[in-house]
Amino acid sequence: xxxMQKYKTPMPEVAPEVRNKSWHEVxxxxxxxxALNEASxxxxxxxxPCVAGCPVGVKIPEFIAEVSAGNFIKAYRIIKETNxxxxxxxxxxxxxxxxxxxxxxxxxxxxxxxxxxxxxxADYAASHADELKKSDLPASNGIKIAVVGSGPSGLTCAGDLxxxxxxxxxxxxxxxxxxxxxxxxxxxRLPKDIVAAEVNALKELGVxxxxxMVIGRILTVDDLFEQGYEAVFIGSGAGLPGFLGIPGExxxxxxxxxxxxxxxxxxxxxxxxxxTPVRRSHRTAxxxxxxxxxxxxxxxxxxxxxxxxxxxxxxxxxxARREEVxxxxxxxxxxxxxxxxxxxxxxxxxxxTSITCMKMELDEPxxxxxxxxxxxxxxxxxxxxxxxxxxxxxxxxxLIRMTTPGxxxxxxxxxxxxxxxxxxxxxxxxxGGDAVTGAATxxxxxxxxxxxxxxxxxxxxxxx
Amino acid sequence: MFKILEKKDLNxxxxxxxxxxxxxxxxxxxxxxxxxxxxxxxxxVPLTIAEYNAAEGAVSVIFQAVGxxxxxxxxxxxxxxxxxxxxxxxRPSELDGYKRxxxxxGGLGCAIAYPQAKYLHEHGCAVDIIAGFRNESLIILEDExxxxxxxxxxVTDDGSNGNKGLVTDALKAEIEGGAGYDLVISIGPPIMxxxxxxxxxxxxxxxxxxxxxxxxxxxxxxxxxxxxxDGKTRFACVDGPDFDGHQVDFDELIRRNNMYxxxxxxxxxxxxxxxxx
Numbered sequence: 001x002x003x004m005q006k007y008k009t010p011m012p013e014v015a016p017e018v019r020n021k022s023w024h025e026v027x028x029x030x031x032x033x034x035a036l037n038e039a040s041x042x043x044x045x046x047x048x049p050c051v052a053g054c055p056v057g058v059k060i061p062e063f064i065a066e067v068s069a070g071n072f073i074k075a076y077r078i079i080k081e082t083n084x085x086x087x088x089x090x091x092x093x094x095x096x097x098x099x100x101x102x103x104x105x106x107x108x109x110x111x112x113x114x115x116x117x118x119x120x121x122a123d124y125a126a127s128h129a130d131e132l133k134k135s136d137l138p139a140s141n142g143i144k145i146a147v148v149g150s151g152p153s154g155l156t157c158a159g160d161l162x163x164x165x166x167x168x169x170x171x172x173x174x175x176x177x178x179x180x181x182x183x184x185x186x187x188x189r190l191p192k193d194i195v196a197a198e199v200n201a202l203k204e205l206g207v208x209x210x211x212x213m214v215i216g217r218i219l220t221v222d223d224l225f226e227q228g229y230e231a232v233f234i235g236s237g238a239g240l241p242g243f244l245g246i247p248g249e250x251x252x253x254x255x256x257x258x259x260x261x262x263x264x265x266x267x268x269x270x271x272x273x274x275x276t277p278v279r280r281s282h283r284t285a286x287x288x289x290x291x292x293x294x295x296x297x298x299x300x301x302x303x304x305x306x307x308x309x310x311x312x313x314x315x316x317x318x319x320a321r322r323e324e325v326x327x328x329x330x331x332x333x334x335x336x337x338x339x340x341x342x343x344x345x346x347x348x349x350x351x352x353t354s355i356t357c358m359k360m361e362l363d364e365p366x367x368x369x370x371x372x373x374x375x376x377x378x379x380x381x382x383x384x385x386x387x388x389x390x391x392x393x394x395x396x397x398x399l400i401r402m403t404t405p406g407x408x409x410x411x412x413x414x415x416x417x418x419x420x421x422x423x424x425x426x427x428x429x430x431x432g433g434d435a436v437t438g439a440a441t442x443x444x445x446x447x448x449x450x451x452x453x454x455x456x457x458x459x460x461x462x463x464x
Numbered sequence: 465m466f467k468i469l470e471k472k473d474l475n476x477x478x479x480x481x482x483x484x485x486x487x488x489x490x491x492x493x494x495x496x497x498x499x500x501x502x503x504x505x506x507x508x509v510p511l512t513i514a515e516y517n518a519a520e521g522a523v524s525v526i527f528q529a530v531g532x533x534x535x536x537x538x539x540x541x542x543x544x545x546x547x548x549x550x551x552x553x554x555r556p557s558e559l560d561g562y563k564r565x566x567x568x569x570g571g572l573g574c575a576i577a578y579p580q581a582k583y584l585h586e587h588g589c590a591v592d593i594i595a596g597f598r599n600e601s602l603i604i605l606e607d608e609x610x611x612x613x614x615x616x617x618x619v620t621d622d623g624s625n626g627n628k629g630l631v632t633d634a635l636k637a638e639i640e641g642g643a644g645y646d647l648v649i650s651i652g653p654p655i656m657x658x659x660x661x662x663x664x665x666x667x668x669x670x671x672x673x674x675x676x677x678x679x680x681x682x683x684x685x686x687x688x689x690x691x692x693x694d695g696k697t698r699f700a701c702v703d704g705p706d707f708d709g710h711q712v713d714f715d716e717l718i719r720r721n722n723m724y725x726x727x728x729x730x731x732x733x734x735x736x737x738x739x740x741x
Contacts, residue, residue, distance in 0.1 A: 250697060
């Protein structure tokens, strides 16, 4: 008989007034007792709606049954069969829209905490490495595959291909592997040694990772084919930051969220022992309502600023996960919703002094149910700030499409793919993640990496 | 890890470094840059490529050790290794099809201007080089510049080399003297580039400038290197580093380059104190 407790076993967290000054992880993870209790809430449904909600098809009821039985390592192995990065997914997946969104327990109460259990298994395995018998390396088939980008899609694609015996090399432009997992998502949400451990697990599978390799410059996709790679996967991400196009955006103290987060997460600007400078702000405005805006706001708070999130629609329309909004509010970040920036003001040295905004109101829902935000006449006001962070989306980096003949893109610069979502217009070239979809989630990128690995395997086997 | 093959001081703070990077050397073209991170705690420093030799598999850079991270690079010796050396980045300079060019270098900018002058010279374009320095002791690459310039003028702010003046005055004299330039390349401090561009605009001579703004990734990801060109925001790393000098908003560029001036001097001091002990 399943445990009929209506709510998820709570996740222990560091208190808001402590964590908003600390870079340590906010959510502490389940104890064994917490995990056993939560796992016993699973009804082990025959039709497994949760699995259908998972982009990488983790065998959820099976792994939870093993957790329930106290076989944590076995549970971890089951997750690992289909998910190369469980410690990452357990932390950053929007489970509420995926596996947990489909959980039957969610109808009367809260769904099973699948993400928390996944994280528990991954963390347990990491701290019990001696119990993890080295799995035999797959027999190599000697076929070389190149993966461009070491973010979530690239790492997943590389891992799945390596398991099939391919000789995989991942090319990363920056100096550390992990893509958005290292430059974008902050330490307090996803510790960087966890990313490094997942990357190392891939290296143990035989995947080679080469950093400082900006594909499109040092080597083109054509060069890779000439060097004997038989297929190329492009997971180069949605790198190019967007701005609003309002006056004053080039003033000193205006950052793209990418730049601000990269300075902090990749370049460790918050640590005294690193050279990287970042503005010490008294008051920061973060423009945008997505997860990236929440990450930037929470980083700015930890650097000591009074932080305001400025978003043009209401909180209900914010694309960020509820949990992220909730965490940000708990940490003392102000939410100025229904507010639209129109201008950034600076002093004679070019330093930001304030941001001019209009108050907005929501129109009646249109035919599609979407409520348009419209300016309230005469509502203009200035918010005094010394730093502005623009978290208003990104578009794909043009470098690869500029240097690869035959690779088509749409008008947004995203790579065009066939119906399978991963086969590009150039033979032997596959793609996935934000380079195809524009900015999306880690798990969707991983799903695409997985599909691409299958498609590449199929392509190679049928080529001969 | 990238091995330092050769290192020498060109003057009291300017360093020449040749680095083993065969893949970069094979692809490098004039005007492109690399990003160097000396040690784990250093920033990523963008430096324009000064020389490249595919046969030798080597790429050279010339830089001034002014901030903590450039000091980290300068602290390494031949035989030691740089942690990261990524490139070649940026669009190559478009230098073909010109007949008579003036290449203007200001201080350290000569390290970038010289390879451009050399390329033009080797590709059949007559080149005059005008180089400016604060004083005689800071002059770099004089022999190299004289070897490829049809005419080479070196001026100093204080006249200590016997030729006091500004590069703009020297350039104006050449133009007025009927040099007939179809291209001016101006590389140096933003304020110098601004005045060179103002001068050449009067005569309607096409002028290319090379930007070296604050940058992190160098691949188009951070937008930190943005500048306004012809009223539009451009990224120096992917759209440049070369731009039409008559369309660049130099005042904004100068303000942006000063963004971290206080941090830098703070760190430089900390660094110097560290080296003292």
